[in-house]
Amino acid sequence: MTPLSVADQDTRTAAELPRLDDPCAVAPQDARELSRVFFDRLAVMEEGTADYQYARNTLIEMNMSLVRFAAARFRSRGPEEMEDIVQVGMIGLIKAIDRFEISREVEFTSFAVPYIVGEIKRFFRDTSWAVHVPRRLQEARVQLARATEELRSRLGRTPTVRELSELMCLSEEEVVEARLASNGYNSSSLDAAISGGEDGEAALQNFIGTEDAALELVEDFHALAPLIAELDQRDRLILHLRFVEELTQADIGDRLGVSQMHVSRLLSRTLKRLREGMLTTR
Structure with missing residues (x-):
């Protein structure tokens, strides 16, 4: 029997995925079981393909109930703000899906809820000040x-x-x-009048400079630079190809002469090391 190529394996695996007309309508209990199937297949699919996008999008839609569950604890914020909370929670869900590994042998729900709640709390922290x-x-x-x-x-x-x-x-x-x-924590209106000396009163906004959009990244860059410097040359190259040149994992594998799965493992290991290093420096 002729061995299947990686492309053939991905095609066969994608074909095994059930096609759902309305993933949002899947009951939470069924979504839990189906999620295992989709994550198992997603792990061997080539990133960027149509089948990969279908699997990923279906996982997002099937697990939207987790966002509603996590957002319910903030219902006292009112119906208008709840819409923003759900939208922010969806960002947490997407991050959880992209970072979840079936090999962890933990339920996706247990992995995803802290991501969703954390994203919502971060939203409150950043917008309340x-x-x-x-x-x-x-x-x-x-x-x-x-x-x-x-x-x-x-x-x-x-x-x-x-x-x-x-x-x-x-x-x-x-x-x-x-x-x-x-x-x-509190602010004054930009239209508030302040003493302008000999010129009389002037609006506060006239004395405020423009915001540097990249200023918030400075602290992260300073913390991340020494951590990246400690990596070996191959890991630094993979980071450069993935996040600077924005190549897919498959393209990186072709460039380095290794499989896409091997690139995925190396990248996951490196990112985990950097995340842990960033947490200890904060």
Whole structure:
């Protein structure tokens, strides 16, 4: 019997996938079972093909109930905001699908829900603040508010920076920084009039510069650069081909003389290493 080529295997595997007229109508229990089948096939398909897109899109539509389930805990936000919450949750679902590996031997639902909830919470964190501040300062603001209230009740007065630093287990400089960051939670109108000296009053917007869209990436680039430098030459090349030249995994495999599956494993291993490194530096 003649062995099947990789292309033949992908064709046969794609043909085995059920064709669903309305994936959104699949019951959650059925979606759980079907998802295993689709993920199993997706792992051996060539990225970018029509069959790959069908499998991926079907997984997204079948598991939309997970987004509705996760978004339900935020129903107090109101019907208008719920629409935004569901849309943001869909981003988390797509990220979970793209990063899930059937070899993990865990249920996709258990893997996906934290991604969805995390994306929704990130949305609240980024949109609830008038200006963007680092996550650690946002968290320190909450801790500062609790510590201030506790000490005020205990001491009968407003606590000092030193007293707050001792209770919060932070340096006095970090407490001061958290206080300054709290000013970013509320904002004034850009049309607000401020004193302009001899020229009289002027609108606040006249004194505000334009925002650099790439500014938020600076911190990530500084954290990521030494991690990439520690990789060997092959892993750095694969990252360059995938994310700079935007080649598919199959094209990278052809360039390096290895299979697409091998490229996928190498890329997953490298990205996992970089993610873990980024988390430890934050």
